[in-house]
Amino acid sequence: MLVVGCKKNEFIPYYQPIMSLDDKLQGVEVLVRWKLSDGSLLLPAYFIEVAEQMEVINEITITLVKKVQADFRRYSSNYNRKVFCAFNLTAQQIENKSFINLLILTLKKEKNFVPSFEITERQHFNNLALAKANIRRLQEQGYQVKLDDAGTGYGGFSYFMDFNLDGVKIDKMFIDVIGVDDVKVEVLNSIIMMAKRLGIDIVAEGVETQQQVDFLRKHNIDYIQGYYYSKPVPFKDLNFDN
Template identity: 45%
Template sequence: MLRTPKKIIVLLVLLPVALFSLSIPILERQYSLYLLNHKMDEVSQFLDTRSTALNDMMLQQAEQLRFDCSDDDMSLMRNPNYYNKFVRIIGIIGADGKTCSTVGMSPVESELEGVRIPATGFYMSTTPEYEHSESELLVSYRHNGNTVYWVLYGGWGQDILKTPCLDCFFMTFKFLDSSLEHMKIKRGDPDIAKQASRISIAIQSSDTQIISQITLSAGDKLHHYALRQLIIWGIPLSLILGIMIGIGYFMLRNYRNSIEGLIEVAIRDNEFVPFYQPIVDSRDGRIVGFEVLLRWQRGNEWVAPSQFIQVAETTGLIIPITEQLLKKVLGDMTRLNMEQWVSINLVAEHVETEILFNLLERLNWPRPRQIQFEITERVPIKNLHFADAMIQRLTQHGYQFKIDDFGTGYGGFSYLQKLQIDSIKIDKMFIDTIETTDVKRNILDSIIASARETDIEVIAEGVETQKQVEYLTQRGVYLIQGFVYFKPMPLAQVLQHLKSPIGSESA
């Protein structure tokens, strides 16, 4: 199978082109129908505009004529207000038989015989269709034996129908009354009516109380035009779309391969797992609790915490990770001793907002005497007042809070004064000063002394030697976490060690 990124990108680029090519027959027909409907809209709009312009104008002009073909009549007929783009000829036939028009000739009387428009003095007919001319609409008005007529410009149909392509349309105008069937006007290419690919639409109008119908048809040439336009525009646009999809895939792939993207995938795929490092009472070797340490198993590989913890914290992804981790820990705790507690690390956002409170509430306040929380000093708590109120609300439900890595980051003694903290964990950085001349050993002693004075429980982290255990024991620090007893381990190993005495299987 094609799985290399380059081949996938090529496929993504070509996919829209392939899909577009396959859908061309459907798209061509839909586009042809769209063009046909759009052209009908143009025709309707023109006819509406013409009707509005002519209706009042004709009656107004007829009322001003003397019907004597005088200079006044000729001037009135040639007046641009009446002799406009909608009218090709205006003429009069007086009751005395005198005739004149804007082009010097008049139709015979028989041509003026047409259908009378009800409730008006107007009649409608069509001019004869000769070899090199098309039939046009002829409107006449009769009063006291006088007649004024207007031959409406018939070239408008060809003007409108010649776009977007020549000979692409065929239009017929007719009255639905069978007695008026001879009054039919045709425009465009009549061969379209014989083509198998013909598509047609029709609209009816009864504005004059006589029902008329316009039928607009299109055939091979419009289909060819639509197909050509689809290819001219569709192929490049689908190729551009494919390129954009390919670029998007490339960027997404790079993002997903970045540590932040990989973390998001790991959350989705449930790749984060808890490891447990026992905390031992050095006086009797009893395991009293565990710190939950976050581990990331990506396939068959383990990702070092140093590679993702900081990114997870700065991007806020640590929040869903912690929720996922807590749920797994709750499942594991059913297999631990009831007297052993488990401590889970938090960040400032957990207590600066209601995130942790809402999570525990949703979980129905699970194991309040066994679950404890450690607040890291790596990111400062900005709203200590809100955090203190939140911690108090949670302690009322039975949960306890520790300060992790005490003395190495933000907060320190300020947290002890302003937050309801039950214990502190002395960082390995200070433990390593035991049996050295490092000045930080004095800080270690000061931390221990201050905690004893304020009745704060102390846990020593990162303890690696028995000498360090003895030093801490002499100063009243009995809760030890470190390689001197155990390394972090999965639950299965924890359960094995719980069956063995301390020292027989220590790591």
């Protein structure tokens, strides 16, 4: 089904806004959806792991990048400033030199948005040296690379030492403790403090309440993402006027 889905061009991008502390749209995270023949949408949790195992994840990602480029071209009249556009990459993709070459080539002449990348900490890197070299190549192209799901996976904060990353995305599990558990919120405070000392961007995802927004504003993080502002939507439903 995955192979057929690729051939039938069934994988499409949805976009979740990433906002500054003053509620201005600064960027979007690109999230893949599988649009089946009956019009229903499958979330990535149902197919991404299998896509990686079958090695069709690279084809899906490049297809997604091209559709994002087409969306920004098609709706260019909807916005008057460039925003960053964050694509998710797996550990397997980061370690694939040929894929990184193709990704850079695909985005080389992009003028309508600023590409950036998020790598998840929930997957294990087999070749740190190769991953480091490929991340550096992306950064040399002017693309930011951020750590997704920080504090939840294999690498711990050693990834900051290994990869010289540009930012960190704080996982929803840490945001959920705001106003609920004063002890666990100290872990969140530690992540924020560490990122600030490293001088890197901080994105909080999974934000759903005013209390969480107030806490994050008080701690002066850089960006906020979550249902408080918007669920993932098709490009035409993004509001660039914020």
